[in-house]
Amino acid sequence: MRSLRTASLLLLTACCERPAHDDPPPPSAISVSGNGSTQASPPLPSGAPRASASARPPASAVASQAASAPALSAPPLPSADGRPLHLETQEDLLALMPIRTYSEKEIKRKGDPLEFLKKNVGPGSPARMNQGNKEIASHVISREQCLQGLQGVVLQTDEQKQTCGADYMVPVYKKGDASKARFCIDIFEFPNRPCELPFVWAGPTQARIYCEMQGKRLCAQEEWVQACKGDPEGKEDWLYAYGNELDLSACNTNKPARTYGDPLCDPDTVSSTWKTCHSNTEPAGSFPRCRSRFGVFDLHGNVAEAMVRFDPEENGLVSQLKGSAFFYVDVARKHNERQKEGARETYPDHCAHDPRWHVEPMATAWHVNYHLGFRCCKTIKPR
Numbered sequence: 001m002r003s004l005r006t007a008s009l010l011l012l013t014a015c016c017e018r019p020a021h022d023d024p025p026p027p028s029a030i031s032v033s034g035n036g037s038t039q040a041s042p043p044l045p046s047g048a049p050r051a052s053a054s055a056r057p058p059a060s061a062v063a064s065q066a067a068s069a070p071a072l073s074a075p076p077l078p079s080a081d082g083r084p085l086h087l088e089t090q091e092d093l094l095a096l097m098p099i100r101t102y103s104e105k106e107i108k109r110k111g112d113p114l115e116f117l118k119k120n121v122g123p124g125s126p127a128r129m130n131q132g133n134k135e136i137a138s139h140v141i142s143r144e145q146c147l148q149g150l151q152g153v154v155l156q157t158d159e160q161k162q163t164c165g166a167d168y169m170v171p172v173y174k175k176g177d178a179s180k181a182r183f184c185i186d187i188f189e190f191p192n193r194p195c196e197l198p199f200v201w202a203g204p205t206q207a208r209i210y211c212e213m214q215g216k217r218l219c220a221q222e223e224w225v226q227a228c229k230g231d232p233e234g235k236e237d238w239l240y241a242y243g244n245e246l247d248l249s250a251c252n253t254n255k256p257a258r259t260y261g262d263p264l265c266d267p268d269t270v271s272s273t274w275k276t277c278h279s280n281t282e283p284a285g286s287f288p289r290c291r292s293r294f295g296v297f298d299l300h301g302n303v304a305e306a307m308v309r310f311d312p313e314e315n316g317l318v319s320q321l322k323g324s325a326f327f328y329v330d331v332a333r334k335h336n337e338r339q340k341e342g343a344r345e346t347y348p349d350h351c352a353h354d355p356r357w358h359v360e361p362m363a364t365a366w367h368v369n370y371h372l373g374f375r376c377c378k379t380i381k382p383r
């Protein structure tokens with residue numbers, strides 16, 4: 001059936017080579033481093049604050065790392081301000097992604113990061129990073145509903161802010177030893193803002209640039225997996241961020257293509273994908289149960305995520321695309337289920353699932369899509 005075939009295509013093969021005018025920036029720019037029916041709707045936030053204790057590291061251990069640093073306070077939850085959920089202007093999109101300070105010397109050498117952003121971020125085209133084609137996207141949960149669901153939830157403690165040096169990041173580590181945390185990870189998909197829609201239409205190469213513009217870096221696969229399966233107190237790993245049983249209602253993975261317009265999706269080219277494929281995302285953090293024990297939201301579902309992986313055969317970093325997207329219900333199978341012979345292709349989605357979709361050297365990892373976003377990480381500086 002068209003709908004089933006399409007969903008599979010979307011996950012594995014969708015997109016394509018960008019037309020010439022859509023090409024991502026050249027290497028020199030890269031170095032800027034530095035209608036869905038309510039019947040099928042996913043659950044709305046309950047409104048009841050989710051217990052936050054399990055997402056908090058042992059405070060004393062983290063605090064000890066930060067004892068000598070100037071005090072930083074975790075940001076308060078923003079208020080709804082009347083902006084449309086699916087943003088319509090370049091100014092509004094850029095307002096969600098503040099960048100680090102660049103010196104005059106650095107700008108002279110690498111180019112002006114603001115000019116880069118103006119060229120590569122904006123609504124209305126797959127040639128720029130944005131929140132998808134607003135004309136056809138279906139969002140069920142409002143920003144206000146999402147914010148209501150996060151009321152009372154501790155997204156980031158002051159200690160975590162101190163350790164990570166950035167808003168909405170948490171340190172991740174193994175064996176329950178917070179003193180050995182070596183990296184922090186964004187709580188939300190890029191642009192890492194509570195109750196904003198994630199950005200799509202940026203390939204891994206560009207994603208790396210955007211992370212570096214914020215003084216971060218694109219997450220490595222091992223980091224993403226640990227943030228998903230691990231426990232801050234060192235308890236047993238889980239298969240999924242939310243537990244050990246596949247639960248398609250826990251995250252934004254439950255939007256069947258037949259209900260949400262994707263039977264019409266034609267992923268043959270970037271242009272046809274933009275015109276016909278729906279970025280049916282929800283505000284980041286809308287699903288209270290879709291949160292790992294480290295406190296990271298939407299590792300499953302919403303948008304799939306680009307990251308990097310060291311490939312021994314390439315002897316270098318390659319792009320790694322992981323995680324499910326909003327239409328995953330159509331192609332899901334449990335972690336221990338086998339692909340049925342002759343049946344349509346299905347995919348697991350446990351934290352450690354290691355698909356090899358669109359693997360490319362990072363310098364030329366330009367695969368873009370309407371359901372592919374990313375997440376940034378940051379190395380913790382020794383104190």
Ligand SMILES: [Ca+2]
Pocket residue numbers: 189298299300301302303304305323324
């Ligand atoms: Ca995701």
